[in-house]
Amino acid sequence: MGGKSVKVAIDAMGGDYAPQEIVKGAIQAAEKDEVELMLVGGEEAIQRELKEYDVSSLRIRVVNASEVIREEESPVTALRQKPDASVLVAMRLVKEGAADAVVSMGYTGAVVVSAIEILGKLEGIRRPTAGTSLLELAPNTVVFDLGPNADCRPGDLMNFAVIGSVVAQKILHISNPMVALLSNGAEEGKGNLLVKSAYPLFKKSRLNFIGNIEGNDIPFGRANVIVCDGFTGNILLKFCEGLGDSIIERLRVTLDKRLPKEELDAIISDLFALTHIADVAGGGMIYGLNGVVWIGHGRSKAAQIAESIHQVKLAVETNLLEEIRLELRKL
Amino acid sequence: MGGKSVKVAIDAMGGDYAPQEIVKGAIQAAEKDEVELMLVGGEEAIQRELKEYDVSSLRIRVVNASEVIREEESPVTALRQKPDASVLVAMRLVKEGAADAVVSMGYTGAVVVSAIEILGKLEGIRRPTAGTSLLELAPNTVVFDLGPNADCRPGDLMNFAVIGSVVAQKILHISNPMVALLSNGAEEGKGNLLVKSAYPLFKKSRLNFIGNIEGNDIPFGRANVIVCDGFTGNILLKFCEGLGDSIIERLRVTLDKRLPKEELDAIISDLFALTHIADVAGGGMIYGLNGVVWIGHGRSKAAQIAESIHQVKLAVETNLLEEIRLELRKL
Numbered sequence: 001m002g003g004k005s006v007k008v009a010i011d012a013m014g015g016d017y018a019p020q021e022i023v024k025g026a027i028q029a030a031e032k033d034e035v036e037l038m039l040v041g042g043e044e045a046i047q048r049e050l051k052e053y054d055v056s057s058l059r060i061r062v063v064n065a066s067e068v069i070r071e072e073e074s075p076v077t078a079l080r081q082k083p084d085a086s087v088l089v090a091m092r093l094v095k096e097g098a099a100d101a102v103v104s105m106g107y108t109g110a111v112v113v114s115a116i117e118i119l120g121k122l123e124g125i126r127r128p129t130a131g132t133s134l135l136e137l138a139p140n141t142v143v144f145d146l147g148p149n150a151d152c153r154p155g156d157l158m159n160f161a162v163i164g165s166v167v168a169q170k171i172l173h174i175s176n177p178m179v180a181l182l183s184n185g186a187e188e189g190k191g192n193l194l195v196k197s198a199y200p201l202f203k204k205s206r207l208n209f210i211g212n213i214e215g216n217d218i219p220f221g222r223a224n225v226i227v228c229d230g231f232t233g234n235i236l237l238k239f240c241e242g243l244g245d246s247i248i249e250r251l252r253v254t255l256d257k258r259l260p261k262e263e264l265d266a267i268i269s270d271l272f273a274l275t276h277i278a279d280v281a282g283g284g285m286i287y288g289l290n291g292v293v294w295i296g297h298g299r300s301k302a303a304q305i306a307e308s309i310h311q312v313k314l315a316v317e318t319n320l321l322e323e324i325r326l327e328l329r330k331l
Numbered sequence: 332m333g334g335k336s337v338k339v340a341i342d343a344m345g346g347d348y349a350p351q352e353i354v355k356g357a358i359q360a361a362e363k364d365e366v367e368l369m370l371v372g373g374e375e376a377i378q379r380e381l382k383e384y385d386v387s388s389l390r391i392r393v394v395n396a397s398e399v400i401r402e403e404e405s406p407v408t409a410l411r412q413k414p415d416a417s418v419l420v421a422m423r424l425v426k427e428g429a430a431d432a433v434v435s436m437g438y439t440g441a442v443v444v445s446a447i448e449i450l451g452k453l454e455g456i457r458r459p460t461a462g463t464s465l466l467e468l469a470p471n472t473v474v475f476d477l478g479p480n481a482d483c484r485p486g487d488l489m490n491f492a493v494i495g496s497v498v499a500q501k502i503l504h505i506s507n508p509m510v511a512l513l514s515n516g517a518e519e520g521k522g523n524l525l526v527k528s529a530y531p532l533f534k535k536s537r538l539n540f541i542g543n544i545e546g547n548d549i550p551f552g553r554a555n556v557i558v559c560d561g562f563t564g565n566i567l568l569k570f571c572e573g574l575g576d577s578i579i580e581r582l583r584v585t586l587d588k589r590l591p592k593e594e595l596d597a598i599i600s601d602l603f604a605l606t607h608i609a610d611v612a613g614g615g616m617i618y619g620l621n622g623v624v625w626i627g628h629g630r631s632k633a634a635q636i637a638e639s640i641h642q643v644k645l646a647v648e649t650n651l652l653e654e655i656r657l658e659l660r661k662l
Contacts, residue, residue, distance in 0.1 A: 137577065150515055150523040184481055184565035192481040192562040215569030219577035231523040232563055234515035236570055238546030243574055246468065246550035247602065254598055259589060267585055271578065 005034045005059070006313045009090040009099035010305075012041035013068040014106025016298045022105065023049035025305025030058040032306065033313055038063045038099055041086040065089035071298075075109040079117065087111055091118035094291045101292035101312035105283070105300045112148070112286065115293050124328050125288035126153075129160055129230070130295075132237070132284050133172060136274045138221040140174060142167050143182075145230035146237055146278075148286070152229040154198040157181070161207055162327045163287045164225035170318040172224070176208050180223035182232065183212035194229060206330070237278060244275020282307055285315060292321055336365045336390070337644045340421040340430035341636075343372035344399040345437025347629045353436065354380035356636025361389040363637065364644055369394045369430055372417040396420035402629075406440040410448065418442055422449035425622045432623035432643035436614070436631045443479070443617065446624050455659050456619035457484075460491055460561075461626075463568070463615050464503060467605045469552040471505060473498050474513075476561035477568055477609075479617070483560040485529040488512070492538055493658045494618045495556035501649040503555070507539050511554035513563065514543035525560060537661070568609060575606025613638055616646060623652055 010026055012019045019041060026037050036059040039046050043064040050060070067082035069075070079088060087106050091114050093099035104111045112128060121128065131144030144160035145152070161179050168177035181198060183191040188199060190212055202209040213223050218236070228236075248271050255264050273280050282304035283296030292315050294308045315321070341357055343350045350372055357368050358381075367390040370377050374395040381391070398413040400406070410419060418437050422445050424430035435442045443459060452459065462475030475491035476483070492510050499508035512529060514522040519530060521543055533540040544554050549567070559567075579599050586595050604611050613635030614627030623646050625639045646652070 137574075147515060182566060184478060184562050192560070195562075215566040215571075216573030216576070218570055219573045228566075229523070231515050231526075232566060235513060235546040235559075235563060235567065239549055239567055239570065240546075240574060242547030242550045243468075243571060243606070245547070247578060247605065250601070250605070251598070254601070258594065263589065267582070270581070270585070274578065274581070275574070 005036050006101065006316045007036040007038065007099045008309050008312055009038045009040055009063070009093040009102050010309070011086045011090045011102065011104035011106050012039040012046050013065070013086040014104045014111070014298075015296065015300055017301060018105065019045050019049055021301045022305055025300075025302035026060060026309065027053050027055060027058065028302055028306040029309035030060055033310055035059070035309060035313055037061075037309070038090075038093060040065050040090040040093070041068070042066065063089060063093065069107060069110040071107045073110075075107070075113040078110060079114055085114070087114045088118065091115055091291070095119055100316045101294070103294045103296065103305070103308045103312055105296040105298055105305065107298070108295055111293065111295050115286065115289050115291065119289050119291035119293070122288050122290060122325055122328055124155070124331060125159060126156060128286045128288040129163060130284055130286050131160070131164055131167065132277055132281060134218070135277050135280055137219050137240075137277060140172055140221050140224055141218075141226060142172070142224065143226045143228070143233055145228065145233050147230045147234040149230040150234075151231070152194060154194065154201050157194070157198040157227050157229070158201055158205065158331065159288065159328065161202065161205075161225060161227045162331065163324055164227065165207060166320065166323045166327055167287075168224045170320050170323060171314065174224050177224035178210045179207045179225040179227065180210050180213040182218075182226050182228040183214065186212050186214055188212070240275050240277065241279070244271060247271060285311070287324065292316055336367050337432070337647045338367040338369065338430045339640055339643055340369045340371055340394070340424040340433050341640070342417045342421045342433065342435035342437050343370040343377050344396070344417040345435045345442070345629075346627065346631055348632060349436065350376050350380050352632045353636055356631075356633035357391060357640065358384050358386060358389065359633055359637035360640035361386075361391055364641055366390070366640060366644055368392075368640070369421075369424060371396050371421040371424070372399070373397065394420060394424065400438060400441040402438045404441075406438070406444040409441060410445055416445070418445045419449060422446055422622070426450055431647045432625070434625045434627065434636070434639045434643055436627040436629055436636065438629070439626055442624065442626050446617065446620050446622065450620050450622035450624070453619050453621060453656055453659055455486070455662060456490060457487060459617045459619040460494060461615055461617050462491070462495055462498065463608055463612060465549070466608050466611055468550050468571075468608060471503055471552050471555055472549075472557060473503070473555065474557045474559070474564055476559065476564050478561045478565040480561040481565075482562070483525060485525065485532050488525070488529040488558050488560070489532055489536065489662065490619065490659065492533065492536075492556060492558045493662065494655055495558065496538060497651065497654045497658055498618075499555045501651050501654060502645065505555050508555035509541045510538045510556040510558065511541050511544040513549075513557050513559040514545065517543050517545055519543070571606050571608065572610070575602060578602060616642070618655065623647055
């Protein structure tokens, strides 16, 4: 192992199963990937967990942080009152260059606010954005924004398109990704006011803009980057889960006893993966920040934590952040 | 048959299979329902179709209209240039009291514009709205708006809620229907600017407002009336179809040869009905007009036409329009 391995700061106190599952997941990641991990949080509690494993050959160290942000606290107030909170200490490690990325399963609001405060936003970004690859449903498509930006301006959509294009290139390995605006009609001139104002900006941009696509196009990979406001994106993502659950419920009844149990279970878990995109990913990167930050679900267990560490490692190795910074600057 | 049967004006020239399927569908409806039908359009062409059937015992008459609006024409211009267009003549029959409702499978734009022009809009309505019952997916839920109103003001959402509540009561027979705003979070204060501004209006209204619901709640009947802007509604409805198609494609492959063909076909047609809400309904009522108007899909065949006639008959018999007018006035 050389000195070039990716260094990840992990908020060991964030999430429903912290620190046990966080420590366990970090160990799994360090066994699999060439990474250098910093477990940030209460030193005593973390060391107690580490003692359960043989970590002598792994590059894992503990960085003490004496405080933890609770979900019921207002993020802004909590961060003011707890300067030694684990999530803040983790962000500072990136800011100071000691770490390349942060992974936290903590409360989303607190992670976002501390990332903005410590790392800062990239040029032109009003609020960080979250997007996702549609995974099984449409493996060559990412959708931005999925929630943080409920109300958008045309320029925000342009930022999402630029970020989405870099993600499609670097993570999905798609050259010249096709970008589309999600709309209520395919023709130019269709859309709400936001889409109609964004359309000409997209058209004259350097993006590979293919126009509007409609809701029924989403699962069929007709675009590699689908751009929408975070209100629409969030409702879509959750509706996809709800519809998946509803269909699974129905098939379970219809197919019960007509198929061997293990075949039925396989079909159902396939449909689950198809429709529960965010669940399967276990969380996601937030973009538009001066740093690589992954926010995982609070309910994540060791396997998801190891996968998150793997994902941020990929992002660091592919220079995702540098590329996004560069492309945003060209706007 | 008494003198009280519902009178429906049918645009016999609108739709992909006009006038053949329209005439056939009208006859099916007249055989089944106690209705009085006016087939509006080119008299010769309609009579030629009618001659194929024994209609002597049915209450069907032809009202001549010499012109037809084509899909490629601008609705506003076409209606100015073609005062004797079938859709306009049909609307006039309602305006004059000769008919209680209009059914048209013609070009949506032309039907809406002619309805606004001849019948007019109800008090407080900026644009007519379209909604649907979620049928198989959530039999006790209607969603408004599904397309016509891409950009909404809080007052528009309130109108949709009022109209949706009347539809839920009169058509779905739900007393005191639960009304919800579709949002990106359940708590008060979540939403885009539109939802956040509508929330207090809903709260202080006479509606049975239960707050925000999220995308994953849609298939589970957690509200009887789901209110959203037409941009979001349209994307959702189409995404539902796309996701349905995608899942059907996958199941067809997975289940092929594991189940007898007829069982597989039954499962697939069940999933199709579950996810293709608008297709199964064959079109829908448009609301907010001074008249009962049904716009069917251009591709509708006789069975859908008969069903549309049945639906407008129900609307007339339940005094849907009067009730909507009354409730809107109370706002």
